[in-house]
Amino acid sequence: MNNSFVNLVAIQFREFIREPSSLFWALLFPIGLAGVLGLAFAEKGNVTNRVAVIMNSYSQASKKQIDFLQRDATFDTRFVFKDASRDQAFTQLKRGAVSLILEPLPAGKFSFHFDPQNEAARMQYLLLEKKLQQTPEGAVAEIHPITTQGSRYIDFLIPGMIALGVMNSCIWGIGWGLIEWRIRKLLRRMIATPMSRVEFLLAHFVTRLLLCLIESVSLLLFARLIFDVTVQGSNIALFAVYLTGVAAFGGIAILVAARPQKTQIGSGIINMVTLSLMILSGVFFNYTNFPVWAARIIQFLPLTLLADGLRAVCNEGAGLVQVVGNCLLLLAYGVICFWAGLRVFRWH
Amino acid sequence: MIEISSVTKAFSGFRAIDNLSLHIRSGEYVALLGPNGAGKTTLVEMIEGLQKPDSGTIAVMGKTWKQNPAYLRNLMGISLQETRFIDKLTVGETLDLFGSFYGLGKGRSREVLQLIGLEEKGRSFTVNLSGGQRQKLALGIALLNQPPLLLLDEPTTGLDPNARRELWEILMTLKGQQRTTLILTTHYMEEAQYLCDRIVILDRGQILADGALSALLDSFAKGEIIELETSHPMPENTLQALPGLIEWSQEGTSKIKLTVTNITLTLPILLDKLRSLTIEAVAIECRKKTLDDLFVAMTGRRLNE
Ligand SMILES: Nc1ncnc2c1ncn2[C@@H]1O[C@H](COP(=O)(O)OP(=O)(O)OP(=O)(O)O)[C@@H](O)[C@H]1O
Ligand SMILES: [Mg+2]
Numbered sequence: 001m002n003n004s005f006v007n008l009v010a011i012q013f014r015e016f017i018r019e020p021s022s023l024f025w026a027l028l029f030p031i032g033l034a035g036v037l038g039l040a041f042a043e044k045g046n047v048t049n050r051v052a053v054i055m056n057s058y059s060q061a062s063k064k065q066i067d068f069l070q071r072d073a074t075f076d077t078r079f080v081f082k083d084a085s086r087d088q089a090f091t092q093l094k095r096g097a098v099s100l101i102l103e104p105l106p107a108g109k110f111s112f113h114f115d116p117q118n119e120a121a122r123m124q125y126l127l128l129e130k131k132l133q134q135t136p137e138g139a140v141a142e143i144h145p146i147t148t149q150g151s152r153y154i155d156f157l158i159p160g161m162i163a164l165g166v167m168n169s170c171i172w173g174i175g176w177g178l179i180e181w182r183i184r185k186l187l188r189r190m191i192a193t194p195m196s197r198v199e200f201l202l203a204h205f206v207t208r209l210l211l212c213l214i215e216s217v218s219l220l221l222f223a224r225l226i227f228d229v230t231v232q233g234s235n236i237a238l239f240a241v242y243l244t245g246v247a248a249f250g251g252i253a254i255l256v257a258a259r260p261q262k263t264q265i266g267s268g269i270i271n272m273v274t275l276s277l278m279i280l281s282g283v284f285f286n287y288t289n290f291p292v293w294a295a296r297i298i299q300f301l302p303l304t305l306l307a308d309g310l311r312a313v314c315n316e317g318a319g320l321v322q323v324v325g326n327c328l329l330l331l332a333y334g335v336i337c338f339w340a341g342l343r344v345f346r347w348h
Numbered sequence: 349m350i351e352i353s354s355v356t357k358a359f360s361g362f363r364a365i366d367n368l369s370l371h372i373r374s375g376e377y378v379a380l381l382g383p384n385g386a387g388k389t390t391l392v393e394m395i396e397g398l399q400k401p402d403s404g405t406i407a408v409m410g411k412t413w414k415q416n417p418a419y420l421r422n423l424m425g426i427s428l429q430e431t432r433f434i435d436k437l438t439v440g441e442t443l444d445l446f447g448s449f450y451g452l453g454k455g456r457s458r459e460v461l462q463l464i465g466l467e468e469k470g471r472s473f474t475v476n477l478s479g480g481q482r483q484k485l486a487l488g489i490a491l492l493n494q495p496p497l498l499l500l501d502e503p504t505t506g507l508d509p510n511a512r513r514e515l516w517e518i519l520m521t522l523k524g525q526q527r528t529t530l531i532l533t534t535h536y537m538e539e540a541q542y543l544c545d546r547i548v549i550l551d552r553g554q555i556l557a558d559g560a561l562s563a564l565l566d567s568f569a570k571g572e573i574i575e576l577e578t579s580h581p582m583p584e585n586t587l588q589a590l591p592g593l594i595e596w597s598q599e600g601t602s603k604i605k606l607t608v609t610n611i612t613l614t615l616p617i618l619l620d621k622l623r624s625l626t627i628e629a630v631a632i633e634c635r636k637k638t639l640d641d642l643f644v645a646m647t648g649r650r651l652n653e
Contacts, residue, residue: 184432189489192396192428193449194421348398 021265048078049124050288052089054103059083062104065135069128079128089113093146094315095308096156096286100124103144108135111142118153149230150315158223159310160283162216163245167303169212170249171256171274174204178257179266188348201342205250212246233313237320241309244330248302251337258341277303302333349374349497349529350395355404357390357553364390366553367404372531374496377523379540380533381639382550383649388533389429391550392501395531396426408497422450425495427486429502429533435475439466439485442474443492450493457492464488465514480511487515491522498522498530504539512539519543537639549643556646561639569637569645570594571607574615578602579628586621590614602630 017023053059053066066081081102084092092098093113099121101113110132114121125143146152181187191197223229231238256273260266281287281303288295298304309326312318350372357365364387372378380388393399394406397413397420405412408420433442443457461470464484469477477485487503498519504512520543522528534540540547541561549557549564557564571594581601587593592609599605608614611634622629644650 181434185428185430186432186434188398189426189428189431190446190449192398192421192424192426193446194418195449 019264021262021268024268048080048289049100049120050080050082050098051124051128052084052092052098052101053081054086054089054101055083056086056104058104058106061106062108062110065108065110065132066102068135069131079124090151091316094151094155095311096153096282097288099153100128102128105142109142111144113144113146115152116145121153149228150232150317152227154223154227155229155315156286156311157284158219158227158229159314160307162219162242163281163303163307163310164278164283165215165219166212166242166245166306167249167277168274169215170208170246171253171270173208173211174250174253175257175270176266177204178254179260179263182257182261182346182348183263185348191347197345197347198342201254201338204254205247208250208253209243209246213242216242229314231314232317233322234319237318237323238310238313240320240327241306241313241323241330244327244334245302245306245309247334248306248330248337249334251334251339251341252302254345255337255341258345261346277301280304281307283307300329302330305330305333349376349409350531351405351407351410352391352395353405355391355394355401355406357387357394357399357401363553365394365401368553368555369404370548370555370558372529374529375527376546377519377530377544378532378546378548379544380531380548380550381535381537381540381643382533382556383535386550387553388550389501390553392499392531392533393428396424396499397421422493423495424497424499425490425493426499427483427490427501427503429505431486433474433482433485436473438471438473439477440470442485443488446489447492452492460488460492463491463518465518480507483507484511484515487518494526496526496528498528498532500530500532502533502535504534504536512536516543540639547639549639549646551647557642564639565637565642569642571609572611572634572636573641574606574608574611574618575631575633575635576604576606576618576629577631578604578622579630582622582625582627586625590618590621 069079070081082092082098086103089098089101090113093101099114099118103111103113105111112125112129114125116122149155178187181190190200220229220231252273256269257266260269280290280298281301282298283303287298287304290298299308305326309323309330312323312326316322350370352368352370355365355368356363364385366387368387368391380391382388390399394401395408397417400413409423411419413420437445440457440461443460444454447454447457447460458470461467464487466481466484466488469481474482474485483503483506487500490498490500504515507515516539519530519532523530530544532539532543545560547557547559547561547564548555557568559567579602582604587596587604587606590606590608592614594607594609596604596606606614606618615634619629640650
């Protein structure tokens with residue numbers, strides 16, 4: 001019996017099994033990713049909410065209440081309270097490390113600082129406020145909605161979105177483009193001419209820089225008009241971070257695209273790089289949700305360096321000096337990846 | 349112009365080119381013929397520097413790829429067996445792009461556009477070109493830098509007879525005007541016959557035969573062919589008595605294939621015999637031997653199998 005339907009199903013399975021790379025991307029990669037994420041969050045069980053507590057003259061008096069909050073096991077969500085100076089607390093808020101600030105006031109009162117637009121912060125506030133009512137002091141809370149530019153969730157989000165845009169645009173734009181040209185045998189045809197290979201790759205990089213600029217400037221303008229997001233630090237610093245960011249991802253794109261000869265493998269690798277970075281690098285949420293050891297590594301990932309650098313300039317008013325470290329590291333990523341990519345590049 | 353000495357190239361143990369040597373003189377038009385998988389593309393791409401031989405050397409104008417890649421790239425115009433262009437680029441822009449790699453101005457693109465007869469397609473996206481137009485564009489790109497050496501891998505495969513002839517004319521014009529050397533791979537015997545002074549037949553990575561068509565036919569497959577279909581079977585002894593007969597074979601009861609030294613000598617006598625035996629000739633076809641006959645004679649297989 002040679003049933004056509006059975007055949008039609010069978011050929012697809014054969015195709016799948018005979019392409020080892022598709023096995024990897026379809027089965028092992030998602031398992032691996034789930035494993036990594038699971039590991040990262042396993043220690044915590046639940047998502048932990050970090051709250052900054054401003055240390056001031058009333059803090060001693062309020063300590064009991066805060067201990068009460070911390071000990072209370074009836075909370076579904078766990079809270080971690082971190083002591084901080086007023087400045088530190090607001091910097092952490094800007095970086096997304098905390099989304100709520102608790103400031104002790106006289107007579108067991110508290111004031112809450114958070115962005116009412118931030119859903120998570122509002123939830124945290126409601127939970128904490130309810131609990132505080134149950135303390136013997138029966139604290140009364142004041143709300144200080146944070147509407148200052150640079151401290152809202154949108155201020156945290158926009159630089160992250162710009163960084164994400166740069167990454168996706170570079171890796172998909174350059175990487176995918178090169179892989180497709182390779183598959184079409186166009187690269188092979190081009191290198192049979194006296195065309196300079198370095199010039200060829202640099203042209204991709206420059207094109208991408210210009211396209212990224214258009215994308216990012218539109219996003220920034222939109223954020224400015226609708227949400228009044230501003231750049232508080234130096235424009236030169238902003239551009240330096242941005243430029244080195246594009247350099248980093250341009251280099252990474254060339255490395256990623258250096259070998260693949262098939263679309264499945266190409267898209268697999270590109271997805272792996274972009275998805276992992278997007279999940280790890282704290283574009284939408286601060287990466288301090290990961291365990292400390294992981295966060296220590298994550299802060300040096302290229303997407304993190306770019307996003308953090310942009311946030312520092314936009315929200316914390318950083319100048320060139322404060323972000324020069326990020327710039328140099330990003331540049332190093334770019335140069336090393338470009339060099340390595342060029343060395344192993346498969347032109348045909 | 350090109351000196352290939354004992355070149356071998358294997359793909360995971362399988363020898364695509366097997367200890368092959370070939371010398372091509374400047375100004376020659378050479379056709380590489382052979383069945384699928386004979387190694388034509390592999391050989392051509394090694395000359396183009398796109399593949400490296402495992403052993404042996406290839407020198408073009410006395411230079412090897414290792415020593416003078418830039419010089420050799422400027423020397424050659426090539427078209428690959430398959431290339432797709434950038435979809436959303438027009439024909440004119442594609443020519444401009446490749447021209448710029450050779451430091452040529454846009455004027456040259458327009459000249460080439462005219463040469464390949466695609467003027468009215470200059471503003472079309474390459475993705476919208478027909479197969480034949482795409483092949484013409486590939487040829488146009490190969491011709492941009494007026495290369496002394498042209499390497500074309502199956503430039504007319506899949507073209508209709510008209511388009512093929514147009515392409516041939518372009519190449520013949522080139523032969524007349526410039527001193528171009530051409531290496532062309534093809535499955536079409538007429539093409540090799542029409543364009544090339546020299547034919548190299550490749551099979552399983554080795555050269556089976558090399559020379560001018562007439563010389564090859566003379567040495568490997570002498571004779572001309574008469575194919576005859578008659579109303580009644582012809583008596584065997586009559587056939588055997590024909591002058592100049594080399595061999596004959598019967599296909600069915602009334603179809604006969606005769607190989608003779610000279611058609612003009614045998615045919616009149618054959619017709620006389622038919623008349624005297626009152627056998628009617630239903631169909632007669634006379635032809636010279638072709639490359640296909642030659643290939644069958646040498647390998648027992650047909651060329652485009
Ligand atoms: N990259 C490769 N990997 C493995 N085998 C290859 C590779 N390239 C060619 N071959 C093998 O080498 C042999 C010669 O291939 P080649 O492409 O040179 O043949 P060809 O004469 O050009 O055939 P065609 O007329 O079909 O184009 C074939 O058997 C082919 O399978
Ligand atoms: Mg071929």
